[in-house]
Amino acid sequence: MTPTAEVGDRRLQQAATGWTQEAIMSLRFVGSDPESGDGNCPAVWVDLESDSGPEVLVQGWLPDDATLEQCSADTPRPPSEGVVRIPARMVPLLRKACDEAERAGLR
Template identity: 45%
Template sequence: MALQFIGIDPNTGTNGSPTAWVDLANADIVLQSYIADDETRAQCVENSAPGHAKGVPAHETVIRIPARLVPTLREACDAAERAKL
């Protein structure tokens, strides 16, 4: 696996912050971000996707991406598309 660093939260300090990478082997976007609080997790469970069971499977989690990271996510999406070529 080779991860391409895309960007980091522009308002970060030097320790732990939302970050985006692209896995060049399969074009997956890999994110580090804040753990969603209990209220947000509960809302995700209550508003599950139609046709899907409620709950968050043990192999998944809910994260919160700050809006200021949107430009970085766009860049990650572009890099993922390029990696597929």
């Protein structure tokens, strides 16, 4: 079972990279797919306090094996990384998260 941390009424899984609860608490929820039905997935966050600088986090649907194989042909994927699929209608949320992370990195 993967450890989790409470953030408001949301539960976020602790990443394989060993995030601490303090790091998880720095996440700012940007939004989720308004057409997902239950509002749980896909979703976007920004971590403005990451040790490596601002980062964008994305939750999405897991791709099928053929898609993973094609992605791996383009660039090897280490065990600590994953591939997710999100709908194009979420581009505005991704832009918002990227803009916020970029602004924070320029400070």
